[in-house]
Amino acid sequence: KQEVTQIPAALSVPEGENLVLNCSFTDSAIYNLQWFRQDPGKGLTSLLLIQSSQREQTSGRLNASLDKSSGRSTLYIAASQPGDSATYLCAAISGSARQLTFGSGTQLTVLP
Amino acid sequence: EAQVTQNPRYLITVTGKKLTVTCSQNMNHEYMSWYRQDPGLGLRQIYYSMNVEVTDKGDVPEGYKVSRKEKRNFPLILESPSPNQTSLYFCASGSLDRFNEKLFFGSGTQLSVL
Numbered sequence: 001k002q003e004v005t006q007i008p009a010a011l012s013v014p015e016g017e018n019l020v021l022n023c024s025f026t027d028s029a030i031y032n033l034q035w036f037r038q039d040p041g042k043g044l045t046s047l048l049l050i051q052s053s054q055r056e057q058t059s060g061r062l063n064a065s066l067d068k069s070s071g072r073s074t075l076y077i078a079a080s081q082p083g084d085s086a087t088y089l090c091a092a093i094s095g096s097a098r099q100l101t102f103g104s105g106t107q108l109t110v111l112p
Numbered sequence: 113e114a115q116v117t118q119n120p121r122y123l124i125t126v127t128g129k130k131l132t133v134t135c136s137q138n139m140n141h142e143y144m145s146w147y148r149q150d151p152g153l154g155l156r157q158i159y160y161s162m163n164v165e166v167t168d169k170g171d172v173p174e175g176y177k178v179s180r181k182e183k184r185n186f187p188l189i190l191e192s193p194s195p196n197q198t199s200l201y202f203c204a205s206g207s208l209d210r211f212n213e214k215l216f217f218g219s220g221t222q223l224s225v226l
Contacts, residue, residue, distance in 0.1 A: 031213065032213055034213075034214065034215065036217075041220075042219060042220065043116075043202060043217040043218055043219045043220050044202065044204075044215075044217040045217075046214045046215060046216065046217075049213065049214050089154075089155070091155075091215075093213060099157065099160075099170070100145070100157065100204075100215065102147075102154050102155040102156075103154065104152070104153075104154040105154065
């Protein structure tokens with residue numbers, strides 16, 4: 001059964017800093033890996049999706065990488081801003097039923 | 113606007129009183145799913161559906177029912193709610209095209225069972 005782990009559980013950084021969020025998964029037979037953002041009391045917003053055949057995806061200040069062989073993905077946020085404060089979740093899609101397995105998330109706080 | 117709509121946003125009920133949480137998507141997605149989110153346990157899948165009349169259990173299906181009679185709707189039914197079903201619920205939908213499997217989420221339903 002797929003298990004997804006995110007480290008750290010919480011992170012606090014000053015504005016302008018570059019940062020990396022980590023995600024690891026136990027079953028490398030994934031279709032893709034998706035990063036989400038969740039604001040308090042709100043739903044999840046998809047940030048980036050990396051296909052299993054890809055190594056990375058970029059959107060603005062965000063860059064996500066995928067290393068299937070080691071079971072790891074990272075989300076890199078450049079020049080962080082207070083508006084980036086949120087919980088970031090990664091999720092792996094795997095299995096014949098395309099089951100989505102979420103990590104517990106990293107709660108990010110960017111201090112002005 | 114492409115969206116997943118859940119209703120209600122907040123719901124307080126009592127043990128044993130049947131309730132339904134509705135979910136509707138306007139993107140013609142084949143795939144729809146329900147999750148619950150609990151502190152320390154993250155998001156866990158309750159049920160999912162790959163198409164009309166096709167539903168299957170996720171990781172935590174006990175105490176829940178779903179139906180998929182139309183492509184756009186995927187209601188979650190709690191026949192006899194219990195306090196351990198107090199949680200934040202999310203509906204999601206997505207295309208089954210392998211190269212475009214982004215999931216779109218509703219805004220959530222905060223359920224309290226007294």
